Each structure stands twice: as structure tokens, then as C-alpha cells.
Amino acid sequence: xxxxxxxxxxxxxxxxxxxxxxxxxxxxxxxxxxxxxxxxxxxxxxxxxxxxxxxxxxxxxxxxxxxxxxxxxxxxxxxxxxxxxxxxxxxxxxxxxxxxxxxxxxxxxxxxxxxxxxxxxxxxxxxxxxxxxxxxxxxxxxxxxxxxxxxxxxxxxxxxxxxxxxxxxxxxxxxxxxxxxxxxxxxxxxxxxxxxxxxxxxxxxxxxxxxxxxxxxxxxxxxxxxxxxxxxxxxxxxxxxxxxxxxxxxxxxxxxxxxxxxxxxxxxxxxxxxxxxxxxxxxxxxxxxxxxxxxxxxxxxxxxxxxxxxxxxxxxxxxxxxxxxxxxxxxxxxxxxxxxx
DNA sequence: ATGATTTGACCTCT
DNA sequence: AGAGGTCAAATCAT
Numbered sequence: 084x085x086x087x088x089x090x091x092x093x094x095x096x097x098x099x100x101x102x103x104x105x106x107x108x109x110x111x112x113x114x115x116x117x118x119x120x121x122x123x124x125x126x127x128x129x130x131x132x133x134x135x136x137x138x139x140x141x142x143x144x145x146x147x148x149x150x151x152x153x154x155x156x157x158x159x160x161x162x163x164x165x166x167x168x169x170x171x172x173x174x175x176x177x178x179x180x181x182x183x184x185x186x187x188x189x190x191x192x193x194x195x196x197x198x199x200x201x202x203x204x205x206x207x208x209x210x211x212x213x214x215x216x217x218x219x220x221x222x223x224x225x226x227x228x229x230x231x232x233x234x235x236x237x238x239x240x241x242x243x244x245x246x247x248x249x250x251x252x253x254x255x256x257x258x259x260x261x262x263x264x265x266x267x268x269x270x271x272x273x274x275x276x277x278x279x280x281x282x283x284x285x286x287x288x289x290x291x292x293x294x295x296x297x298x299x300x301x302x303x304x305x306x307x308x309x310x311x312x313x314x315x316x317x318x319x320x321x322x323x324x325x326x327x328x329x330x331x332x333x334x335x336x337x338x339x340x341x342x343x344x345x346x347x348x349x350x351x352x353x354x355x356x357x358x359x360x361x362x363x364x365x366x367x368x369x370x371x372x373x374x375x376x377x378x379x380x381x382x383x384x385x386x387x388x389x390x391x392x393x394x395x396x397x398x399x400x401x402x403x404x405x406x407x408x409x410x411x412x413x414x415x416x417x418x419x420x421x422x423x424x
Numbered sequence: 425a426t427g428a429t430t431t432g433a434c435c436t437c438t
Numbered sequence: 439a440g441a442g443g444t445c446a447a448a449t450c451a452t
Contacts, residue, residue: 211429213444
């Protein structure tokens with residue numbers, strides 16, 4: 084991981100992203116002002132993003148997984164070789180073996196409202212199938228799988244565990260990709276679909292939960308632009324008034340699909356915990372993420388999500404969305420940290 | 425009656 | 439052998 088190849092391509096992408104950054108900044112300024120201008124900016128951001136994605140896809144980066152890293156995830160994922168592409172190899176079987184699950188996992192930290200047992204409603208229906216005391220932790224870990232596992236063969240699962248430091252916070256780790264169709268989400272997707280292609284329902288849900296007020300923050304990046312592994316990529320913007328219905332994140336980057344990252348949500352925005360609800364109380368929340376993409380398409384999704392965020396027609400909400408560490412696969416890493424400042 | 429949760433046992437991995 | 443993940447029967451909730 085030291086030597087990055089494809090610097091030429093990286094630079095181009097960096098340039099493009101820098102443009103996006105500028106546009107986002109402008110958009111941020113305009114958020115309280117002219118909707119027309121906002122739309123224009125959004126449109127520019129979108130096309131730049133598309134170009135960047137195209138560059139990435141064209142081969143400047145060849146993804147290979149990096150160390151599991153900072154997300155603090157220690158699942159089999161990190162130890163497995165890494166067929167990034169094959170997500171479907173082994174879904175859960177009906178035996179009790181602890182199989183090396185899919186590589187895809189995504190970790191978020193959410194807070195719960197009033198001591199709720201479960202954190203945020205991430206847009207999916209989950210069924211608890213187990214709970215276990217984990218060594219070294221004060222709270223047991225709950226195991227959930229998609230409710231549609233049987234009906235639709237959805238293999239997505241997640242693990243929820245309260246953090247030791249703050250019992251109101253949960254670490255949620257997603258595994259696998261949702262292959263089920265979520266009605267509520269689907270509906271939203273349709274609505275939002277105008278602006279962005281909905282590629283991944285999952286991402287959707289999650290993003291949906293975060294959608295409200297976005298303020299992308301950044302933290303620590305100090306690296307050279309050409310070095311993708313640490314390239315600062317930050318999006319920050321106090322978006323005022325994002326109505327849940329206009330969920331900016333209605334698009335795709337999904338947990339299940341790709342990486343590991345953390346999301347912290349303030350208690351106020353957490354909703355009870357079950358799926359089919361689209362209403363989220365949006366409060367400022369913040370995403371401090373570390374992401375590892377397993378596939379370029381995922382990257383695209385993420386980018387789309389970011390674009391979506393900035394493009395939401397926002398009326399009046401407060402969002403605090405901060406992404407501080409995007410990490411693209413092996414050779415491609417974006418540290419979303421100092422984008423906005 | 426149906427579906428979700430609880431919980432102890434079982435299985436695999438390290 | 440211990441820890442973590444899953445199964446499945448029993449129990450609870452709707």
C-alpha cells in the first residue's frame with residue numbers, strides 16, 4: 084500500500100473532486116438562498132462526480148482490500164483473503180457454522196432514544212435471532228437477520244451492541260447485502276429516483292436515517308493529494324432543512340454493500356427501531372466514517388449519496404453530517420476529512 | 425394463529 | 439479450550 088499506482092488517474096480524480104468540493108462549498112453558502120442556484124450547483128456537482136467515477140472505473144484504481152483497520156472491526160472479514168467482488172458466494176446456510184461471511188460489513192455507532200434497546204431504524208426489518216455476552220464488554224451483542232430472509236432469501240444480518248463508554252450508543256455492524264425489497268424504501272426511492280439512480284436499497288435506508296441535516300465534517304487529513312490512501316475528501320455543509328421526505332441519501336451507498344464506517348447519531352434522531360417507518364426525527368448527527376469499498380460500484384454509490392446530500396432541496400432542518408474517513412480499497416482511499424473547513 | 429424474542433445448546437474458528 | 443456466531447425450542451406479543 085505504499086506505492087500507489089495510477090497517479091495520473093488519481094490526480095485527475097483529485098482535481099475533479101476538488102472541483103466538487105468547491106461547488107459544495109458554494110452550495111453550502113447558497114443553501115439559505117436561491118434554490119435555482121442550488122440546483123445549478125448540484126447539477127454541476129453531479130456531473131463532476133460522474134466523471135470522477137468514470138475515471139475511477141476506467142482503471143486507475145484497482146481495488147483490493149486494505150487492512151480492516153480503524154473501524155475496530157474484527158470480524159472474519161478482515162482476515163479473509165478478499166474476493167471483493169463476489170459478495171454472494173456464501174450466504175448463510177442452515178447450519179451453525181460460523182462461516183467466513185461476506186466481506187462486506189459496515190459499522191455504525193448510533194445512540195438510542197431514552198434507553199431504547201435498539202438504535203435507529205435503518206429502513207429494514209430485522210429479526211433477532213440471538214444474543215451473546217461478549218468477552219470484555221459490558222453489554223451483550225444482539226444478532227439480527229433480515230426479516231425477509233426466508234421469504235426473499237435476503238442474507239443481510241447485523242449485530243448490535245451497546246458501547247461500554249456510553250450505554251446510549253450502539254455499535255451496529257452490518258453484514259451481507261440486502262437482496263430483499265423494502266416497500267417503504269422502495270417508495271421513497273421512487274420518489275427520489277428522479278435525481279439519482281437508486282442502486283442500492285440498503286444504502287438507502289441507512290442514508291435515509293441520516294439524511295436530515297448534513298454537515299459533513301472532516302478531520303485530520305494531512306496527506307498529499309496524490310496519495311489516495313489519505314486524500315482528504317470532505318464534504319461539509321450545514322444543510323438547513325432537509326425534510327426526511329426528501330431524503331438526500333435516498334440513494335445508495337449501503338452498509339451492507341461495502342465498507343465499514345461509523346455513524347453517530349444524536350439521541351434525538353433515533354427512532355424506535357424497526358423498519359418500515361420513513362419518518363425520522365432528524366437531528367444533527369454526525370458520521371465519522373471509515374469506509375472500505377469492496378467494489379467500485381460501491382464507490383459510485385457513495386459518491387452518489389454525497390451528491391444526493393448536497394442536492395436535496397432543503398427546506399428546514401439541521402443536519403450535522405460528518406464524514407471523516409473514507410477509505411477506498413487498497414489502492415484507493417479517500418479520507419474525507421478536511422473537505423470543508 | 426402468527427410472528428417476534430429469549431435463551432441455552434451447538435458448531436466453527438482461532 | 440475459549441470465544442463468537444447460529445440454531446431452534448420455548449415463550450411472549452400482537
